[in-house]
Amino acid sequence: MNYDVVVIGAGLGGLMSGITAAKEGKKVLIVGKGIGIITIFTGTIDYLGHYPPEGIRPLDSPREGIAELIAKNPDHPYSKVGMNFIEGGVTAFKEAAESGGVKYVGDLDRNFLLPTAVGTIKPTSLLSSSMAAGDLRDEGDVLICGFQGLRDFYPAYMAHNISTLTVEGVELPHFRGRTIDLKLGAGSSGMTSLTLARKFDDPDFLEGVSMALYENVRDGERIATPAVLGLRRGDEVIKYIEKVVKTKIFETPTLPPSVSGYRLYKALEAVVRSLGVKLLLGYEVTTAKVEKDRVLEVTISMGKREMLVGGKAFVLATGGLVGRGIGSSETNLVEPIFGLDVTGPKTRSEWFNKSFFDPAGHPINKVGICVDENLLPMIKNKKPRFVNLFVAGAQLCGYDALKEKSGGGVTISSSYKAGVMASSL
């Protein structure tokens, strides 16, 4: 079977590349071993939280930080992608999410400062509209409301931890925690956020919760809840509650399973389907047939048989070390499908610095495939290994998503550019 663009990987990057190429009118296949971390991450897109990475205070404007970063660090994925494609990616992502039913707000001019479920502060740029009222710089103290029986969300713990923090130049609001008993009758092991979120789609349940929230909130407070406010009804749920409680309400992402991540996945999956992209899940791409500097076909392992798929262009978005787009052994790091060069510490003893909280981060977090300005993978950083294989997302080399808070932004930017580049062949 032949396609214009074959995308390998069905996480956030793979879906974005596929959507981008399909919008360029290409016949696209996305093939993924699973669905990546997209349904378990927070669903917020961080572009640049800290720069330089050692900086304690979150950046106010990711745009300024990225411009400085590009000027100083030509090997960073953002430098390879370039400001135009970074901007283009923001627009493309927001459009895609919204057309799939999840509205995203935010831009590169501002980092929202959001409270997390463990009571830390997270700088992020794009977030679902259900979280927008959570910026710590906004007016209003915060009532954190949890629900009895829900696993892994503890309002008092969250409130206490945030109260110990300071952000230079920002007066943080006062937080107080309450756990509401909704008489859910959750089993001894408790209820996951996804199970609870489904209940919020029921109008009667929603009415009951809204009343309970109204009874607990004080004048001048806004309300934080775990991200469980419905799965299928979009903004309707929040709008309804706000009408009852007469104040702002916002969601805080939970530990996995993450409702906000799941909603984003469902939205992008719907867009993929509506664009006529073929999405094959549960299939592993094992090897590639190449001729000199071109990829001709990839082999998809289908149960006990194999299928060859040809393409004019390919996008590799299989994730980093954790997502297994990069494989490792005691003494080596490999990219398993194309055998691309992986830059980083080869032996495990070199993966980590001595101190866990080393301000410089750990070498292993920067490993990846180095690319040129077209996102083509390089041989020993000199020339492209292939001319029709574009690399995107967490497997790019030269950045530390954990230190910089740049994971989502790098993935969206590079996968958008990879989709455009792949469509130009």
Place this chain on the structure above:
Amino acid sequence: MRKDIHYPADQCVKCTICVEHCPVVKVTDKFLGPKQVGPDFQRFRSDGETPHDISLEYCTGCRICDVVCPSGVNISELNTKAKIALKKEKGISIRDRLLSHAYMFGHLGSIAAPATNTFMKSKALRWISEKLLHLEKDLRYPSYTSEPFERWIEKYSFQSEKKVAYFYGCFTNFNDPDLGKAVVKVLERNGYQAVFPKQNCCGLPLLGNGDIREARKLAMENLEGLFKAADQGLKIIYSSTSCGMMIRDDYATYLDLQEAERLSEHLVEVSEFLWGLYEAGELDTDFQEINMVLPYHIPCHLRSLGIGFPSIDLMGLVPGLEVDELGTYCCGLAGTYGFKEEKSDIANAIGGELAELLLKSDAEFAASDCEACRMQIENLSNKKAVHPIKIILRAYGLDKKEDEDEDED
């Protein structure tokens, strides 16, 4: 690392993606979820320990957990093996034995089809099945045909150099022989003569109910005929995605029949086969227009076969036809699962989203490649459900002819 347990249990990173996508967890808390009863409990299972958790019973065997897992854990295999061990310990109920032997009623049923069908609908049987056997009382059971497919093929006369073997399965044989005829005629239109290896029920209902011994007996009968076809170099076509999965994957995985693996090169799903012809420029694409938006449901076992969704591509060739892939996972019936009294509410709840979409659609009928999904579609909505090959048959203008044939009969 133990040889009998595939080590991927340890590859599980507890990400919960499988739990998020499990259709059963979505609607009931009786099932702890694929992660818990799969890789989590696997650590505590050993030769001396059997999996006591009754919650395992509520797994429908849809295998979506395997499809979405980013870490390559064979979750459904761990669960199915644990379920088999549980059944071994607890025994299999009469009700489950009856349900999983539906193919035997096929023989009986078709001999006296009108009487059987009347009996199946009768209040007496309903009472027996509900009160004594704990079967779901409101579900429509498939009706039996008076002329099984295997009798029709005796009259089948098309001859060609190009041959393919066809494993039609017991549902086609006893309940939906028109599907078998459609497959044969569509193949014939493209110059292929179907030949029919000796066959019986594939054994999946037995496996689903934990009856390994009986399943293995059937498997060995089938393998004899299928090996013969394979040795002649024939492709083996199947029109039931569940039968295909059972033979290709499960014979080796669960029934200790590793030799079945050599069939994997030969087994081809019918739409996959026709799409292959299309790609080679050999498919007759002289289709008549069918102007409709056709709701199409992807069966779980088609997903787990890992061959893509060939019937969507194939039906896409028919002018005027817009295939609306509903994006639904698991219809809920899951073979014999939905027929059981204690599970029927769960089965219907799982199918809720599918039902909602079907009821919204104006189409008179829907399509799916799996017989259980088609039964469930008809149970959940006011629509008839057909196999995609019947759509192709109609696009060739061959469905009319069939009616005439039957009139002559």
